[in-house]
Amino acid sequence: MRLTTRMSFATLFGLALVLALAPGCASRKRVTPEANVPPPETESTAPAPPEKEEAQPPVETSTERLALQDAFFDFDDYSLRQDAKSALEKDGKYLEKNSRTRIVIEGHCDERGSVEYNLALGEKRARAAKDYLVSYGIPTSRLTTISYGKERPFETGHDEDAWAKNRRAHVVSK
Amino acid sequence: MPSSSSKRGRLLWLYAATTLLALLSSAIFHSAPSRAQTEVKLDTKASGTMKTPLMLARFRADGPVGSLPSQGRAIARKDFELSGVFNVGDVEPLEGKPVADPTLTGTVRVEGKVEQGQSASFFQFRGQAIDVGTGEIALDRTYPFTDASLRETMHRFVDDVLEALTGERGVAETKIAYVQQNGREKEIWMMDYDGENPRQVTHDRSLSLSPTWAPWGTEIAFTTFKRGNPDLYLFDLTRGASYPFSTRPGLNTAPCYSPDGKWIALTLSRDGNSEVYLVSRDAQSAKRLTRNTVIDTSPSFSPTGREIVFTSNRTGSPQVFVMDAEGLNQRLLTIEGSYNDSPQWSPKGDKITYAARHDGIFDVIVMDANGNNPIQITSNAGHNENPHWSADGRKIVFSSSREGKRQIFVMNADGSDVVRLTQGSESFNPSWGPRPKSRLTVRGEASGGKGPG
Numbered sequence: 001m002r003l004t005t006r007m008s009f010a011t012l013f014g015l016a017l018v019l020a021l022a023p024g025c026a027s028r029k030r031v032t033p034e035a036n037v038p039p040p041e042t043e044s045t046a047p048a049p050p051e052k053e054e055a056q057p058p059v060e061t062s063t064e065r066l067a068l069q070d071a072f073f074d075f076d077d078y079s080l081r082q083d084a085k086s087a088l089e090k091d092g093k094y095l096e097k098n099s100r101t102r103i104v105i106e107g108h109c110d111e112r113g114s115v116e117y118n119l120a121l122g123e124k125r126a127r128a129a130k131d132y133l134v135s136y137g138i139p140t141s142r143l144t145t146i147s148y149g150k151e152r153p154f155e156t157g158h159d160e161d162a163w164a165k166n167r168r169a170h171v172v173s174k
Numbered sequence: 175m176p177s178s179s180s181k182r183g184r185l186l187w188l189y190a191a192t193t194l195l196a197l198l199s200s201a202i203f204h205s206a207p208s209r210a211q212t213e214v215k216l217d218t219k220a221s222g223t224m225k226t227p228l229m230l231a232r233f234r235a236d237g238p239v240g241s242l243p244s245q246g247r248a249i250a251r252k253d254f255e256l257s258g259v260f261n262v263g264d265v266e267p268l269e270g271k272p273v274a275d276p277t278l279t280g281t282v283r284v285e286g287k288v289e290q291g292q293s294a295s296f297f298q299f300r301g302q303a304i305d306v307g308t309g310e311i312a313l314d315r316t317y318p319f320t321d322a323s324l325r326e327t328m329h330r331f332v333d334d335v336l337e338a339l340t341g342e343r344g345v346a347e348t349k350i351a352y353v354q355q356n357g358r359e360k361e362i363w364m365m366d367y368d369g370e371n372p373r374q375v376t377h378d379r380s381l382s383l384s385p386t387w388a389p390w391g392t393e394i395a396f397t398t399f400k401r402g403n404p405d406l407y408l409f410d411l412t413r414g415a416s417y418p419f420s421t422r423p424g425l426n427t428a429p430c431y432s433p434d435g436k437w438i439a440l441t442l443s444r445d446g447n448s449e450v451y452l453v454s455r456d457a458q459s460a461k462r463l464t465r466n467t468v469i470d471t472s473p474s475f476s477p478t479g480r481e482i483v484f485t486s487n488r489t490g491s492p493q494v495f496v497m498d499a500e501g502l503n504q505r506l507l508t509i510e511g512s513y514n515d516s517p518q519w520s521p522k523g524d525k526i527t528y529a530a531r532h533d534g535i536f537d538v539i540v541m542d543a544n545g546n547n548p549i550q551i552t553s554n555a556g557h558n559e560n561p562h563w564s565a566d567g568r569k570i571v572f573s574s575s576r577e578g579k580r581q582i583f584v585m586n587a588d589g590s591d592v593v594r595l596t597q598g599s600e601s602f603n604p605s606w607g608p609r610p611k612s613r614l615t616v617r618g619e620a621s622g623g624k625g626p627g
Binding site for chain 1: 383
């Protein structure tokens with residue numbers, strides 16, 4: 001039992017790596033069934049990755065520090081960027097090592113747009129992060145989600161810096 | 175009623191004639207704006223260019239009534255101005271009976287008198303509306319009141335005048351619900367339609383959002399996080415208490431009552447994704463209306479209850495869609511812009527308003543109910559969002575950041591005459607209530623509206 005789950009972790013992780021290394025592959029796509037969706041609107045004019053620096057998780061140090069990390073998103077988007085996947089993989093590792101830890105994934109949005117749409121968008125972000133952790137091998141029973149929409153911002157500013165920090169799936173242990 | 179209909183008809187005709195004249199002159203003197211094309215409609219919609227002149231007389235006093243005449247007149251004056259229908263001027267009261275003055279055809283004169291009633295704190299207000307062109311009295315009504323009910327008495331009189339002159343009551347007796355933020359807490363508040371008497375409805379010290387009125391006017395549905403999850407609660411204004419309506423796992427958000435009050439359309443995410451549902455008001459049945467892997471939210475019923483307009487990002491970004499109330503025949507309505515949200519159907523059914531994001535700015539749009547002729551009615555004034563019609567369709571309430579913090583504003587349905595209603599703490603998510611159904615209901619609401627504590 002234990003061995004097989006380990007193996008499936010390894011396979012999934014390998015698959016994730018392959019997907020990550022294939023540029024412009026399925027990893028950047030929206031979770032919509034429609035294929036010809038225009039690329040998500042980003043506020044920066046830079047057309048291509050790498051993503052905005054503010055949204056990058058801290059660079060990993062040699063003494064691999066394991067702590068829960070948040071996944072960040074583009075404007076009006078809930079697809080997982082590469083940096084979001086890396087963050088969630090670290091969360092996955094953490095949850096493997098701390099097998100009794102249960103987490104809540106909070107979906108958050110920047111201040112732009114309606115209360116109602118952002119609650120739905122935050123829900124999508126939280127679910128996207130949860131789905132990724134489930135496919136990584138974390139049991140659903142340890143993961144719950146909630147959306148706060150744009151109602152509990154981390155930064156109160158009204159610029160792209162603040163917005164980028166507020167568009168996130170915030171991972172907290174219960 | 176039938177005896178006054180010919181009088182009303184004549185006044186309506188006069189009103190139509192003056193509005194047509196005003197429209198023609200504006201078309202001639204200004205280089206006809208493109209929006210005029212959709213406004214050549216001789217109805218009583220509020221507009222900046224088509225107003226009926228109204229001469230408001232100084233209110234007279236009879237007996238020891240103190241400053242009640244001037245106080246009452248100030249309330250009525252603001253009501254007439256906010257109606258969007260009148261250009262108000264000040265005149266002295268009439269001496270003797272009104273006489274026809276054909277040189278002032280289309281002008282209305284309003285007279286008022288406050289009298290001492292049978293005992294100390296009881297009074298009477300007698301109000302008259304006169305068609306100056308013919309000298310005919312369109313309305314002559316007496317209202318008993320106490321000094322505590324002066325404000326609502328004036329509101330009722332002004333709505334009566336509007337009904338007598340145009341066939342359509344105003345909304346001076348209505349309330350607006352909204353959200354006010356204090357620190358990290360967001361509570362439901364309500365105020366009179368003119369911004370007076372703001373009072374806190376919920377005291378949950380949590381996040382309470384998206385208030386919407388039941389058609390009968392004594393209940394507000396809203397989303398609250400007070401138990402941790404975004405649940406849908408109903409606040410009973412007659413009792414000053416709320417109770418849970420939908421507490422399914424995930425979102426229970428964006429409520430809207432059906433016009434008959436039997437259903438609440440809302441967003442649930444219990445299927446793993448936000449979908450529009452109908453849940454019966456007795457909570458006995460639920461119907462899922464949308465079915466896909468994208469965001470569907472913010473439903474708003476047509477006034478017939480047969481169709482629902484809503485927001486979906488199935489084309490890649492939020493857009494306004496419409497469907498039958500059974501969820502069939504879902505189709506895209508908005509033909510312009512990459513980001514359109516918060517649709518609301520007008521009370522007459524002919525228009526839909528929504529908020530559009532363009533060049534990073536949100537503005538209020540009004541379009542035909544079939545998606546044609548989208549007209550931007552706010553501009554160059556911060557973000558303008560969450561538009562919501564008044565019950566007569568003449569006005570739109572919305573939130574705006576034009577003065578910094580988000581505040582609640584009202585404007586005529588063509589974007590003219592913008593007036594701020596709130597000040598201080600951040601206020602947003604406005605929802606305009608229905609007209610009161612009966613006097614009894616109004617009393618219940620007033621006492622319950624003060625809330626606990």
